Amino acid sequence: MAAGKRTTAEKAVENEKAVNPTHKAEKGQETANTEATEGRFIYIGPTTRTGLVENTIFSGSRESVEEHLKDTLEKIPQVRLLIVATESLAVNKAKVRKAGTLLNKYYNDVLSLSSRNKEG
Structure with a gap:
């Protein structure tokens, strides 16, 4: 086989990279990036009965x-x-927003727990 020829599989991988350059990064991340320890953070869950509002931005360390x-x-x-x-x-x-993802489940869990806290 000549060095210049590519297999169908190699062409498919190359096309996938061209069409979706973040393909590998997206597949590797199933949950939110909770590993960051310093910087700006945002709450992406629903507004809670405890006063935490959706899209609240925080600065500082994750610990703080x-x-x-x-x-x-x-x-x-x-x-x-x-x-x-x-x-x-x-x-x-x-x-x-995508049903079936862990983040969607966590969002719905917070909704459920917030409404339960409202009743109790």
Whole structure:
């Protein structure tokens, strides 16, 4: 086989890279990027009965944000999973809207727990 010839599989991979340059990055990230430790964070969950409003932006360390939200996190632990680095906002917002993703499940869990806290 000549060095200049490519297989069908190689062409398909090359086409996928051209059409979707973030293909590998998207497949590797199933949940929100909760690994960032410093910078700006945004809450992408629903507004809660504890006063946390959707799309609230926080600056500082993840630890300081979680300390600030201590009361909310005690009542609704899933909130922690919906606080993401602003750099990954677009990807994570899309996942929140897409049924079947973990972020969509966490969003709905927060909705459910918020309404349960309202009743009780």
